[in-house]
Amino acid sequence: MGIVNIDDDLHDQIRKASAVSCRSINAQAAFWIRIGMLCEMNPTLSFNEIATRELKAAGVVAKSFKAALA
Known part of the structure; x- marks a missing residue:
């Protein structure tokens, strides 16, 4: 595991996104890195x-919304 240096503005965006996504800041950054x-x-x-x-x-396994709501 290493250290990744990012600017303060990007860190702030990761922090905000992590709250919405119910992830830690590190997990949100890792998610964005993996998807990227x-x-x-x-x-x-x-x-x-x-x-x-x-x-x-x-x-x-995702179910359709109709099946999930029934």
Whole structure:
């Protein structure tokens, strides 16, 4: 594990996003780094497509809203 130096404005944005996402500041930064890396490696995929693939790879099974509400 290493140290990543970021400017104060970016750190403030990570802090704000982490509160909304219910993640720690470090977890939010790691999430953005991972998604950014996956986006660069898969430039033809949308964020939603990448997130869906990651969730499926983790074994998450999403139900439709109709099924979830019933």
